[in-house]
Amino acid sequence: MRVLCSLLLGGVLCVVPLRAAAEVTITDWMGRSVRVTPGTVESGGVTIAYHTVGEGPLVIFVHSITGPWFDFRHQMVALSARHRVVAMSTRGTDESDKPEGVDQYASVKIAEDINALIDHFGEERATIIGQDSGGLHAWHFAMTYPEKTEHLISLGSIHPAGLIRELAGNQDQQRASAFQRNMQENPEAGSQFAERLRNSPPRPDDTEELAQLREAAYDRLYGESIVNFYKANWPASPVTLETEGFGFTVGTFPPVTAPTLFIHGKESQPFQNPTLNDMWEWVEGELTIQILPGVGHGPHTEVPELVTPRILEWLATAR
DSSP states (O other): OOOEEEEETTEEEEEOOOOOOOOEEEEOTTSOEEEEEEEEEEETTEEEEEEEEOOSSEEEEEOOSSSOGGGGHHHHHHHTTTSEEEEEEOTTSTTSOOOOSGGGGSHHHHHHHHHHHHHHTTOSOEEEEEETHHHHHHHHHHHHOGGGEEEEEEESOOOHHHHHHHHHHOHHHHHHTHHHHHHHHOTTHHHHHHHHHHTOOOOTTOOHHHHHHHHHHHHHOOHHHHHHHHHHHSOOSSOOTTOOBTTBOTTTOOOBOSOEEEEEETTOSSSOGGGGTTGGGGBOSOEEEEEETTOOSOHHHHSHHHHHHHHHHHHHHOO
């Protein structure tokens, strides 16, 4: 790629030309494929990249810190038959902008990005589906944009109030959160983690095209975006019931009024099972909880043959 540079007073300005966006083929576990179209939307001066396919009610996928947008491929293929599905790349990842500063990665900012996507597609509401950090962002959006949330689907990401409560008194959850504490406290954590991702071996279930997309996504990853996510949102140690996390304390989270589906792998390591307790206290809408024994933190990729039909069934009947 050719890089254009110009001499300016006090330094050099280099401009890297953007490559032309191209459609991508994604394939689900059954071998069904669709072509998804890339695009971008502006959100408060930050460019957010997305990939979309299908027509119908809007569904927005919010990915994890380690799983790029295409890790929702199984669900995107299935839902695109009756929905417009949009998989965003959150700020700091892949082809989205990478603003500097901790505050740029607070859940309130990602909620603004999700809202910008809804407006961009000319819709009033959307179903929000998230996993890992994306699930925590999805919970936040449903709490703070209730009028824009048609349904909430969280895949393995518990309500943040349950997380704060368990971090305050559950030693197992405190030990399980060593990674997050390291991100908050170790100045080299972001660069080290990004380097591990870039050097990770190919995944056996990735097609050649997906392997190339994953390599490119990890090359583009802004390591500090992961650090800043945890600094901006994750409750800092030592945690008490008055500690703020994801913008609120345990007693001040706004209720989720949208119908909510929560699918959780019982063997999830980041979120210990007690974090699920009393989830209904924070959800005023219809709440469906499904626990999958023997499944870990990423049920959407570990058992797509279970998770995807369950989402379709639930969306067809949720009020």
